[in-house]
Amino acid sequence: ALHELPHLSGDDLLGDLGDALAVSELAGPLGASTGTTLAAFAPLLLAKGGTADFTRGVPVMIMLTLSVSYLLAISVVPLLAARFLKRRRNAEADRLIGLARFLGSLVYRHPRRLIAAGALLVVGSLALTPFMAQQFFPNADRPRVIVELYMPEGTDQARTAEAAASLEQAILTQADALEIHRFVGFTGPAFYYNLQRAPQAPNRSRLVITTPTLEDTTGMIRWIRAYVNEQMPELNVNVGILGQGPPRIAPVEVRVYHADEKVRSQAVEQVFSALRRVEGTVDVHHDLDIGVPSIAINVDDATAARFGLTRADVAQSLYGQSFGVVAERYRQEKDPIPLVLRSQEGTSLPLERLLSVNIYNKQGQAVPLSAVASVDTTWEPAVRYLRNGTRLNTVTANLLTGYSFSQVLEGLNHALEDNPLPDGTRIEMGGDAEGSGDANGALLTAAPIGVLLLLFFLLLQFNSFRRVGIILLTVPLATVGIFPGLVLSGSPFGFQSLLGVIALVGIVVNNAIVLLDVMDRELENGENIHEAMRKAVVQRTRPILLTTATTVAGLLPLAFSSSTLWPPMAWAIISGLLASTLLTLLVIPAVCTQLIKSGVAEPENAPA
CATH class of the missing domain: 3.30.70.1430 (Multidrug efflux transporter AcrB pore domain)
Structure with missing residues (x-):
């Protein structure tokens, strides 16, 4: 917005007409850029599971910040610019302007070579994936x-x-x-x-x-x-x-x-x-x-019944002698304290004494255990593990x-x-x-919603499937930086890096959106596609580079922090954004010159 305001205003202080024109022309592409970034984070917000719960705060914070940032960019920023910003003097001497004209001339003269170079770089970056370490979540930074x-x-x-x-x-x-x-x-x-x-x-x-x-x-x-x-x-x-x-x-x-x-x-x-x-x-x-030796006490129900006993009576007597029975509960505040009555030896009671206990019926008569039950000794596992009602055993390993x-x-x-x-x-x-499978499955389940939202915002802005396809080419172009960046920084590819890639999808398409927006305006003014694309590159190189620089500067503290959690995400965004920015200024315009020949036609039912 700040870059567009001097371009549309008067000679000295920015006028109200310049503000209005800048806001009206940029509200659409900025809104589409914000919408696509929000769409990229929608799967993270809607995903379910333990990993999604762990990272829920990231999409919530970013989506709220972006929404407020867009509203400020089309309201408060133009007002502040109109009050304090003056036209830049001697703009022709700006090195970024010279760089923009150089990039524009490359796009004008060598579009096919740029497309071929971009494709080779994507293939080369994918070849680095075998050298990239993988780790679902990094270790903590506590000693x-x-x-x-x-x-x-x-x-x-x-x-x-x-x-x-x-x-x-x-x-x-x-x-x-x-x-x-x-x-x-x-x-x-x-x-x-x-x-x-x-x-x-x-x-x-x-x-x-x-x-x-x-x-x-x-x-x-x-x-x-x-x-x-x-x-x-x-x-x-x-x-x-x-x-x-x-x-x-x-x-x-x-x-x-x-x-x-x-x-x-x-x-x-x-x-x-x-x-x-x-x-x-x-x-x-x-x-x-x-395994452990196990003793099975088999109660003869018929014999026990003649003595007025049941299996429950036998079990309760044996349990009382060893582990004890709860005689009463003492309540102190909210938590009751059980008062347990048991033999003096408790669980250390000798087996001979346990098997020689008497069982008392309701009449108070003592019946020897041997009179109503037989004892069998077996060897069995000390623990049985169940998962969803099914027996299993587990093998574990560290790395x-x-x-x-x-x-x-x-x-x-x-x-x-x-x-x-x-x-x-x-x-x-x-x-x-x-954990990785559950996290990826949760993201894939919610991914269609994010894709539909992204397509919705892009089609709303450009009304052209061809233009939307060209904009989405920025996503594979970002891989030119992501994989080499992770390899060179020594950061593993895991869920945090995946967060960075998802964030990058919403960021890198923004540069292409503002490029194609200028291109369409030049086409409407009667320029041919090559000249329109050259002018778009010249006009948008400076704000795109400045936006990329500020984003990278904001991520550098995370990339170099002592924490083990955030550097993989930060390096994925930084390296992918740097590569995508350069390729967006070269490859995307080159593709446009080959696939687009005219502006988007207005729908027949468009309002007057």
Whole structure:
């Protein structure tokens, strides 16, 4: 708007007529540009799921800001410009004007060469995708190391506490271990949103280690893994740092389903062995256990009935002797406190005494357990895992630095193709693969709404499918910068980078919109397409470059921030915007000279 005002006004102070003309001519293309950007963010706003909830604030903030910015651009900005802005003196000496004329001459003389060069650059950028790291969500920037410690199922909590304390003392010998918090039997307080929560279990513990810097966590993780492997092989540990995004058990999670317990265990061991051989995996574990002895007390209903007993009476007596029964509840404020009545030994009650208890009927008569029930001993898994009512077991793995979950799963698939799982076995991917799939699926579900809105705003402005198609060519042209930018900056491609690409779609089409708007005005004035496009490039190069420069300057603090969450998004936008801006000023005008010969005809029913 500020660039257009001096072009339409008088010699000194800007007049009201110049303001009105500038606003009337720019309200349409600026509105279409704002609308297309809002349309690009609509899928993020409408998507559902954990990842969408995590990033919901981004589209809300941007869409509100853009809407208010457009209203200010067509109302307050012209008023301020009319009051304070004066015509620029000696504009011919401006270097940007000289650059604009040079670009316009290139478009006028070599349109086909520019189109060919743009196509080659797009192909070349796509060839860089194999060199681009992939990561669904980056790790957090807090210098914390999380050690998840597991003992075999059935391990007493005192033994778990002893092992955790021993590992803690060993870690404290390292200079980088500034502080350690130890939690036994539960996962501790939720001090970070992404931290995985787990139910209380006597066989698990968690250590939270604070290091001086984030870089020091890498060496600490390696030392802990090496120490446990050499000095405490009985421990099952999972060592890592805090992450970003929705919580997940591990980056790589493979769920194995089969109705038969033995076949499922065989399949789990096969997946476990295959994952350990895949390059890039570490801390590979499964949730199979060695099992525990189980005692089945089979009540003879007929005999029990003769004594006036039921199975419920037997179960209640056994439970009362071991775990105890709730005799009363004491209420203090809102939370009731149960008063439990049990034997002195509780769960430590010897098996001989448990099986020799008496069962009391309603008449108060004592009936020995052996008189109404038989005892069978079996060996069975200590824990049975269910997901949606179906039994399963899980294999998990962490990733070494520089490896992505997609690389590991690709290696696992190759291994399973050479050595297939038993018949009837079904596997399901969790972890980052599931999160990425859910996030992409949510975006794809809402994407048609964004595409329809984008087409609506473009057709409303240009009333031409050909012009809309040319404008949308800016999207593949942006890939010329996105992929090389991520590779050169070392940023991984993941959900945050995808956010940047989505934002870029709404941004890069704006430059093409204002170019084609000027082109149509020149065509209406009687210019041929080559001259109209040359003038459009000359008039719009300066505002397009200044807009790009301000956008890049605003994103640079995010790109160079110490946070691990925002740089991938910022670099995707910066590199894509820089490349797209240059190609929009060259390739898009060149395409227009080949496909457009005249202005858009007014509809027959257009108002007078």
